[in-house]
Amino acid sequence: DAGVIQSPRHEVTEMGQEVTLRCKPISGHDYLFWYRQTMMRGLELLIYFNNNVPIDDSGMPEDRFSAKMPNASFSNLKIQPSEPRDSAVYFCASSSGELGYEQYFGPGTRLTVT
Amino acid sequence: AQSVTQPDIHITVSEGASLELRCNYSYGATPYLFWYVQSPGQGLQLLLKYFSGDTLVQGIKGFEAEFKRSQSSFNLRKPSVHWSDAAEYFCAVGLGGATNKLIFGTGTLLAVQP
Numbered sequence: 526d527a528g529v530i531q532s533p534r535h536e537v538t539e540m541g542q543e544v545t546l547r548c549k550p551i552s553g554h555d556y557l558f559w560y561r562q563t564m565m566r567g568l569e570l571l572i573y574f575n576n577n578v579p580i581d582d583s584g585m586p587e588d589r590f591s592a593k594m595p596n597a598s599f600s601n602l603k604i605q606p607s608e609p610r611d612s613a614v615y616f617c618a619s620s621s622g623e624l625g626y627e628q629y630f631g632p633g634t635r636l637t638v639t
Numbered sequence: 640a641q642s643v644t645q646p647d648i649h650i651t652v653s654e655g656a657s658l659e660l661r662c663n664y665s666y667g668a669t670p671y672l673f674w675y676v677q678s679p680g681q682g683l684q685l686l687l688k689y690f691s692g693d694t695l696v697q698g699i700k701g702f703e704a705e706f707k708r709s710q711s712s713f714n715l716r717k718p719s720v721h722w723s724d725a726a727e728y729f730c731a732v733g734l735g736g737a738t739n740k741l742i743f744g745t746g747t748l749l750a751v752q753p
Contacts, residue, residue: 556739568743626671626733630682
């Protein structure tokens, strides 16, 4: 398996623009997690899905953030409008409820909002 | 509430020296415990995990960790550090049940001196 795939790897955008981050989980995994990592706040869980259904979005910082998982092979995280304080590395991870609790992380998307 | 503490923010060791990274957790039930490593610009990679059974678990890259229930600890060790081990290390506890969520520590940054 190719592992968790994220795109783009780097995104630079101007404040106010919409940003879309994409994730393809490992085939067969039924949990998908979105994290944000910054120097100041460390690794934060934003939202997670089970069988494509959002289970806990309490970590989503504001209404400007939204995430969807239309099918088992794809999820996206949108920020609209983006702000400089959204600059961070965003990770997607997936896991299998049957195989154990370990999560497998993608390489991340480094977002810079100017 | 569940929590994970990594008391050492930054550690420097000489190449060839032994290494121990500390991790303490707070969790009411039998924990699922993990160590992840993050190299610069990369995602988190699973080093090893403890679910049950033998309290000394072996992982990749020559790492091992020991679960000590009486001390609520899960320390990571390596007998001889290589320069390529320089990275950030994260301890995590799995909440179990149906959530598959992980609670991460704040990480320990390891520097390796030649």
